[in-house]
Structures are given as structure tokens and as C-alpha cells.
Amino acid sequence: MSRLNTAEVEPKWQSAWEEAGVFTATRDESKPKYYVLEMFPYPSGRIHMGHVRNYTMGDVIARYKISTGHNVLHPMGWDAFGMPAENAAIERGGHPATWTYDNIADMRAQMKPLGLSIDWSREFATCDPEYYGQQQAMFIDMLDKGLVYRKNAVVNWDPVDMTVLANEQVIDGRGWRSDAPVERRELTQWFFRISDFADELLSALDGLDNWPEKVRTMQANWIGRSRGLEFAFQLTAPTNGFAELPVYTTRPDTLLGASFVGISPDHPLAKSLEEGNPELAAFSADCRRMGTSEADMEKAEKKGFDTGLRVRHPLNPAWELPVWVANFILMDYGTGAVFACPAHDQRDLDFCRKYDLPVTDTFFALDNPRPVEDEAFVPPKTEPVRWVDHFAGLDVATGQEAIDATIDLAEKQGWGKGVTQFRLRDWGLSRQRYWGCPIPVVHCDACGVVPEKKENLPIELPRDVSFDKPGNPLDRHPTWRDCACPACGQPAKRETDTMDTFVDSSWYYARFTSPRAATPTDAEDAAYWMNVDQYIGGIEHAILHLLYSRFFARAMNQTGHLPEKAIEPFNALFTQGMVTHEIYVTQDDKGRPVYHLPESIEWTESGARLGESGAPVQVIPSAKMSKSKKNVVDPVNIIEAYGADTARWFILSDSPPERDVEWTAAGAEAAFRHLNRVWRIATDAAEASDAAGDAAEDQALDRATHRAIADVTEGVENFAFNAAVAKLYGFTNTLAKSKASGQARRRAVATLAQLMSPMTPHLSEEIWALLGNVGLVVRAPWPKADPALLVEDSVTLPIQINGKRKSEITVAADLPREEVEKIALADKAVQKALAGGQPRKLIVVPGRIVNVVI
RNA sequence: GCCCGAGUGGCGGAAUGGUAGACGCAGGGGAUUCAAAAUCCCCCGCCGCAAGGCGUGUGGGUUCGAAUCCCACCUCGGGCACCA
Numbered sequence A: 001m002s003r004l005n006t007a008e009v010e011p012k013w014q015s016a017w018e019e020a021g022v023f024t025a026t027r028d029e030s031k032p033k034y035y036v037l038e039m040f041p042y043p044s045g046r047i048h049m050g051h052v053r054n055y056t057m058g059d060v061i062a063r064y065k066i067s068t069g070h071n072v073l074h075p076m077g078w079d080a081f082g083m084p085a086e087n088a089a090i091e092r093g094g095h096p097a098t099w100t101y102d103n104i105a106d107m108r109a110q111m112k113p114l115g116l117s118i119d120w121s122r123e124f125a126t127c128d129p130e131y132y133g134q135q136q137a138m139f140i141d142m143l144d145k146g147l148v149y150r151k152n153a154v155v156n157w158d159p160v161d162m163t164v165l166a167n168e169q170v171i172d173g174r175g176w177r178s179d180a181p182v183e184r185r186e187l188t189q190w191f192f193r194i195s196d197f198a199d200e201l202l203s204a205l206d207g208l209d210n211w212p213e214k215v216r217t218m219q220a221n222w223i224g225r226s227r228g229l230e231f232a233f234q235l236t237a238p239t240n241g242f243a244e245l246p247v248y249t250t251r252p253d254t255l256l257g258a259s260f261v262g263i264s265p266d267h268p269l270a271k272s273l274e275e276g277n278p279e280l281a282a283f284s285a286d287c288r289r290m291g292t293s294e295a296d297m298e299k300a301e302k303k304g305f306d307t308g309l310r311v312r313h314p315l316n317p318a319w320e321l322p323v324w325v326a327n328f329i330l331m332d333y334g335t336g337a338v339f340a341c342p343a344h345d346q347r348d349l350d351f352c353r354k355y356d357l358p359v360t361d362t363f364f365a366l367d368n369p370r371p372v373e374d375e376a377f378v379p380p381k382t383e384p385v386r387w388v389d390h391f392a393g394l395d396v397a398t399g400q401e402a403i404d405a406t407i408d409l410a411e412k413q414g415w416g417k418g419v420t421q422f423r424l425r426d427w428g429l430s431r432q433r434y435w436g437c438p439i440p441v442v443h444c445d446a447c448g449v450v451p452e453k454k455e456n457l458p459i460e461l462p463r464d465v466s467f468d469k470p471g472n473p474l475d476r477h478p479t480w481r482d483c484a485c486p487a488c489g490q491p492a493k494r495e496t497d498t499m500d501t502f503v504d505s506s507w508y509y510a511r512f513t514s515p516r517a518a519t520p521t522d523a524e525d526a527a528y529w530m531n532v533d534q535y536i537g538g539i540e541h542a543i544l545h546l547l548y549s550r551f552f553a554r555a556m557n558q559t560g561h562l563p564e565k566a567i568e569p570f571n572a573l574f575t576q577g578m579v580t581h582e583i584y585v586t587q588d589d590k591g592r593p594v595y596h597l598p599e600s601i602e603w604t605e606s607g608a609r610l611g612e613s614g615a616p617v618q619v620i621p622s623a624k625m626s627k628s629k630k631n632v633v634d635p636v637n638i639i640e641a642y643g644a645d646t647a648r649w650f651i652l653s654d655s656p657p658e659r660d661v662e663w664t665a666a667g668a669e670a671a672f673r674h675l676n677r678v679w680r681i682a683t684d685a686a687e688a689s690d691a692a693g694d695a696a697e698d699q700a701l702d703r704a705t706h707r708a709i710a711d712v713t714e715g716v717e718n719f720a721f722n723a724a725v726a727k728l729y730g731f732t733n734t735l736a737k738s739k740a741s742g743q744a745r746r747r748a749v750a751t752l753a754q755l756m757s758p759m760t761p762h763l764s765e766e767i768w769a770l771l772g773n774v775g776l777v778v779r780a781p782w783p784k785a786d787p788a789l790l791v792e793d794s795v796t797l798p799i800q801i802n803g804k805r806k807s808e809i810t811v812a813a814d815l816p817r818e819e820v821e822k823i824a825l826a827d828k829a830v831q832k833a834l835a836g837g838q839p840r841k842l843i844v845v846p847g848r849i850v851n852v853v854i
Numbered sequence B: 001g002c003c004c005g006a007g008u009g010g011c012g013g014a015a016u017g018g019u020a021g022a023c024g025c026a027g028g029g030g031a032u033u034c035a036a037a038a039u040c041c042c043c044c045g046c047c048g049c050a051a052g053g054c055g056u057g058u059g060g061g062u063u064c065g066a067a068u069c070c071c072a073c074c075u076c077g078g079g080c081a082c083c084a
Helices: A006-020 A049-067 A083-092 A096-114 A129-144 A194-207 A213-223 A252-257 A268-274 A278-288 A294-299 A346-355 A399-413 A523-529 A544-558 A635-642 A644-653 A665-687 A695-717 A721-737 A742-756 A761-770 A817-826 A828-834
Strands: A033-038 A071-073 A148-158 A163-165 A183-192 A225-239 A242-249 A260-263 A304-313 A316-326 A337-340 A363-365 A384-387 A396-398 A416-422 A441-444 A448-451 A482-484 A491-494 A534-538 A573-576 A579-587 A593-596 A601-604 A607-610 A618-624 A794-801 A804-812 A841-845 A849-853
Touching: A006 A096, A006 A644, A006 A761, A033 A049, A033 A523, A049 A071, A049 A096, A049 A534, A049 A573, A049 A579, A049 A635, A049 A644, A049 A695, A083 A096, A096 A635, A096 A644, A129 A148, A129 A448, A129 A544, A194 A213, A194 A225, A194 A416, A194 A544, A213 A544, A225 A252, A225 A268, A225 A316, A225 A399, A242 A260, A242 A268, A242 A337, A252 A399, A268 A278, A268 A304, A268 A316, A278 A304, A278 A316, A304 A346, A337 A346, A396 A399, A399 A416, A635 A644, A635 A665, A644 A665, A644 A721, A644 A761, A665 A721, A665 A742, A665 A761, A695 A721, A695 A742, A721 A742, A742 A761, A794 A817, A794 A828, A804 A817, A804 A828, A817 A828, A817 A841, A817 A849, A828 A849
Parallel strands: A033 A071, A033 A534, A260 A316, A534 A573, A794 A849
Antiparallel strands: A148 A163, A148 A183, A225 A242, A225 A304, A225 A416, A260 A337, A304 A316, A363 A384, A384 A396, A441 A448, A441 A491, A482 A491, A579 A593, A579 A618, A601 A607, A794 A804, A841 A849
16 A cells, blocks of 8 residues: 655646546537636735635536536636735835736746646736727726716725825824825826616625625615605705705605704715805815724714805705715715704704704604604514604505605605615726726827727736835926827827726636737627626625626626627526634733734644744634734645645535635644545555455445435535535445445445546545546546435434424335324324324425424 | 625534534544554533533524524625736
């Protein structure tokens, strides 16, 4: 018996696959195609266990599909633009391109030993000019189709570093480097018209049957379709040219509970009032000293400022409501103005209590007509309530009925109209940064904003830039901006904004179908390979990346870059959990936490200790692996110690794929031991004699083999990899104990190798070859379970008495119900419980259970 | 704050209306060995001497039967539009 030498075996098979070109995808109309894609990585420089998990799952699917006769496309690339490369350049010098391409080389070298079934000939990085040049071409097509436009939008402005900050760079309202309070500043920015597609993106979710329900729900809520009433409050006295204040509300039925009218600090009326009102100007300035993120705004203290203006209530002109500027009202949603109904909205109620504004109930719960105090009454819109005095003549009605009645009434009386609104906003794609895809337009004094000519693409990023000053290096480059206007030929200036990196990742899946094409896609390749049959990635991308990709596929279809069938680019989606690990922490002399890497910990009887000093270490429960907490395990070390198959096997074995998995050293060792055991069983079987054995033993092993085929196939098809692994453990245990003949054991081992091959491809090839098979296991057809060998002839039924398990009986699987009842009633425990009486009820679920109710 | 998830032995988990704890880890006992490593066998939810009882985050409900379905709550995680 030889020991398994992974350092030798794994590279050997990787070379064999490469030489045979097993994973190089070409169009082949004779086979069904299958496109499996994992979300491509950001090239941070090191692969981590999350990558191992993500790509191993995709690899299992890809290899399984190869063995079931599919023509598989399984590509890999790099999401290579983005802030970390610029941050590295600022902090350590060097160029973002150098940093990025070095990282890609490192990560590719770390990834290849995993033995993934990737077609590396299709690899690209989004920062390759060949890629982003095609992206620029599509941008121009989309501009031409009216899918892109410019408007003003607010950004986080760092007044010290004089630069735009990302939300993650704003910490407690301050810039991360300067520590200066950030300001909201308006810039003219480029936008995709994703909101034009809101209804379509929402309704098409219904067709995404193979997406997780939770992702579809999250997207539906994000798009946020609502039907409400739009109407205008008339100002009692026109001010600064404003005679009325249009508002949008989803609860027009509560109009009689209106307390005040609120407008955003960015509302045109609020801005016009600032000029003559220094106090308001100060208030609004204060509101603008806040990050732009919705979470920031929601968590901030609700503040308001009474403008002194008054509006008339639409249902009663004698009733005047005050107009307040409030910091929680978004200019981007609806009209930037709302009426507040404190009795039925907690935020409005808190605001009214704070500023002593009136609170008027408009409806009560049927069983509890108590006025609202400090808790707003917000029942579901489907719950009937009793109306205090509803202007549409309602008494008891649900919120939804009242909303509909109010909209009808307003339309009939002519003071308002029902409108459908979406929460989804247009996608702002401008970034004031260097390391992104340049937006291919030119600003000309004579012609305005002009798209670049396609023959001038790609508009490449200049290499000679410096990061010693904050802000966008493209802005201060001495010559890069200078160009000729594509329309009139006069000197003009390039746009210096680059694109959001979400644009890069919104179409890479399409580019993989023809990565070297001279156009963004190749029609025939896209028609053949699209859609992605199985997409795999983190749940953190449930909304933005996936929604943007869905939009982009539609926009690509409208500009002729994708076929109609590809407007929903991902047929099936699987969202995987994170990889976690325990955290080890000691404290320094000032009591601050000091984190330690897992490999520096030693386990003694008295607990975890630091290897060097022997100091006791506090163990904190698992959390997502992160550099700052040092609870990281480097896949490279694991592969060196145990081999890629062990890393792959363990990462699949311990948790359901959609849940978090905790990496443990003991678990990894157990995986390693198991694979060695499989190898030992295989070599024993290979060396066993050809003599005939006990036929019953052979048949029992054959049955177990076919049971395993059925169970593992089901596990792989349903993404229950941990369950498939558990079944493989079970089958291995059966095989190890089997007294079957050498021939029967070799049959079982060959099947075991095949069933394991998507997960542990190297070991499987080695066993496959050991057993004398010609060709690669990766190309062998997936085994089929023989139904005749799956049938059991007897079953054990638990006997419950009043729902509690008390006994069990073993009967023939096809025994008629009456016979099962007789045997069950004759059971000792049942007889005892009945004490001579009759059961009240007898429930027999064939093949499952018997319940005797007494 | 809002939206979406998850919670089962000492640990990771299995079971998606029908025997709770498959499989693995850790632990305990034994075999083999001069010894160790490796390997193999057995035990292993909690309380209880036992009979038996209890048990799937907490509290209620539906059902002959609930980890699974419904309601309320608690805790943890993801997202919140410029992190990727």
C-alpha cells in the first residue's frame, strides 16, 4: 500500500487535464451547453477561504455537468478596478495598474493548485483596455439610445482633502483620513435610466424560479413599487415664485390626520428661502453635514425647522398647515415634500412630539379605540379599522380600501391623481477617481457634451499620474484632458469622471462568451452560451450587483449587444455563506485587544495559549475571516499541508452551502484522514484477488453503491453538498466493512471515485487510474442508479401513542394497511396503553409511521 | 431606523408536517505496538439507580403528530444606492 502524495499527484492531474484541454470551451451544437459562473474576485492579492468555497462549489457543478454530457463553460476573470488600488498607491506609492496586475498574477498562482475546471484561455481583467474599451463603446450606444443622461446629485465631500468620499470612507460623519466633518455637495453626474425599467425589473422577478426567494423579495422591496396620490397644497401666500407644493403620499386616506407639510432641505423652495433666512440657512447647512447613506439619515436625530409658511388643507381651505424643513425627507424620492400624519407613522409622531405639533387620530383598532400617545398606530393595510370621520364615507374598512377610495375621490373631485411610484432611483455611475473606466465623452465649448468617436476607443487611462495629492489625478494631468471635439474638431476637454465599478461587473458574464471579440459581444457566441445556467456568489450582492446586471442585460439588448433571451442573464442563482473562524485575543498593557493568528495558538488542557509565551488566550466565537481580527487561514498553507482535495472536501463537508461555514483545524485534519482512508480502501481493493466471494455480500455492496449514486446525485443537483459528503462518508464506511469479493469491491471503489470526483478530482483520477481505467474520470459518464437495487423489501415503522414514540415494528414494505394496523394494535406497548379498550383513532402513514390515539 | 435571513447535543450539522440528533469533530473506553504515530472496534443530547421524564432561541397557537406551519418577542448576520 502506498501513501497518497498530494504534492506529486495533484500537479500531475492538473497537467493531464490541461494537456487534454478538458476545460477549454468551444461551441458544440451536438451537446447541451451549460454555463456555470462564480462571481469573479477582486484582486486583493491573496485568495481566501471564501474564494475556495465559492470556486469549489462552482467546480463541483461544472465537473458534474461535464460528466452528464454537457458542453460546459466555466470561465474566470478579475473585477480589477476600484478604490483599494488607488489607496495602495496613496499609502505605499507605486501605480494602481502595477499593484493590480501583480495581485492578479499572485492570485492566479494561488488559485491554480486548487485544480479548478476553469477555461483559463478566456481570462480577462476589467482594467484591461480591451475590456473597458468595449464598455466605452456600449456606453456610447446607450447614450445614443437615451439610456444615459446627466443630472445633479449629492456626494460626500471632504472639505480638507478636497475629494469625494465613498460611504465607507465616511466614519461617524467624518472623512476617514482627514477626520473633517463631511459635507453634502452637488455635482453634475452621469446616470443610467434604470428607473425606467423599474416595473419590468419587478415583474420579471416572477420568472426567476431558480433564484432564492429571499433575493427576489429583497429586490422587489428595493424597487419598491407603490401606488399613491399626488396632489398639491396651495400656499396661503405665494412665496419666491412658489404658489403650491406638490406632494406624493402612499397614505392619502390619512389626510385628515395631517399635522404639517415637510420638505427636504434640498427642495427648491427650501433653498430659495435660505437666502432671506440665515437661521434656515444654518439649519439646512447643518442637515448637509451628514453622510449621504440612507442608514446615516435614518439613524440621525430627526430635526426640523418651521419656515413660517402655511398651506391650505385640500379638503378644507380654512384649515392651514405649517411648512417645515425636515432632515429626514429625501429630495430623490417622490416630490421631496410630504405631509406628516403622526397618528399613523412613528417617525412623524416622534417629530410632532418633539416640536409640539398636533396629533389627530384618523382611525382606531376595532377592539381598542384609544387615542395615540407615544406609539403610532400602524396596522397592516389589510386589517379592517374603524374610521373616525372619513371624507370618502367609510366606517369600517381596511387601509387599502380607504387608500383606493381616497384616490378615486380625489380624481373625481379633480384635486389629485393616483400615481405609481418606485423607490428605485436612477443609477449614478460617475466616480471622481482615476482607477476606473473613463467615461468616453468630450466637453466642447461650442458643441456641449459630445460622445467620443468609436474609432478612438479605448480612451485609455494615462500611466503617468501621481497620487501624492488628494482628488482625481485625471483632473490635474497636464495633457490627458486635451483633445479635439469629435463633432467640430476644435480643442475640447475630456470628461474626467470614471465609471462605477458596478458597470464593469454588470456585463462580464456576457464578455466571457467571446472574450477576444472586437465588439463587446459576438452575436453567435452570445446566442450559444447565454444565459448563465448557474450563477454562484455571496448574498451581499443580492440587490445592487444583481439588479444592475439585470438592467444592463436589458440595456445591452436594446443596443444590440445581447439577444432577447438574455435579458435575464442568470437562469439560476445560488448564494453561499461566509467562511468564519474563531478569534484569539489577548490584551496589551493598556487593556487593548491584541489579535493572534490561528497558527500561533497552542491547545493545552487548560485552554488556548499563545505558542511563544504560553500566555492564556481568550477565544471569541466565530466571525467572518478578516485581516484586522487575524482569524484568517491562508488556503495556500492548507494546500501545502494537506493538498487541494482536502481543502475542497472540508469546505464542502461541514455546513450547508448557503450558510456560514466555520473553518476548524480539526475538521481539516479529519478531511485529510478521510481521503487517506479512501485511498487505502482503494489500494486494498485494487490488490484483492479475483476469486468469487459470498454472493449475498456482493449484492449488499452493490445495493449500497446504487443507494450512494442516488443520494449523492440528488445532493449535488440540489446544492446539498454537505449532505452528499455525509452520504459518501456512509458509503465509505459500508465499503470498508464489506466482506464482498475483490471484484465487487473494485466496482464499488470505482463508483466511489466517480461520485467523489467533482469534489476531490485529483484523488479520484488517481484511484480511477489505479483501477486500470483508460481515460480520465473527469470525462467518464456519471454513474446511473439501478432502480431495482434501490427498492427495500422491509420497513421499520415507529409506533406512536398519542404522538409520542413508544415502539416500532418491522413489516414488509408492501404490506396492506389493514395488516399493518393489526400488527400495530398487537404490539406490546400498544396493548399496555389500551388496557383492553379501543383506540379513538388509528393513523397509518404507509412506509412512515403509525400513530395510535387513545 | 428600514428590508432580508438564521438560531437544533460540548462543536459543525441531518431531518422541510411523520422515529430529533444521520454524517463529521471533540471526548471516553478498548485492540494493535517495546513505545509512539497511524489504523481498527465500542460508547457518547440532558435529568434519573431505574422506570421514566425533558429536549430544536423564548412565549403562545394550529394538528392525531411541529425543528418544520401561524402569531409575538429575543439574539446574531447580510443589505441600505460611492466597499467589492
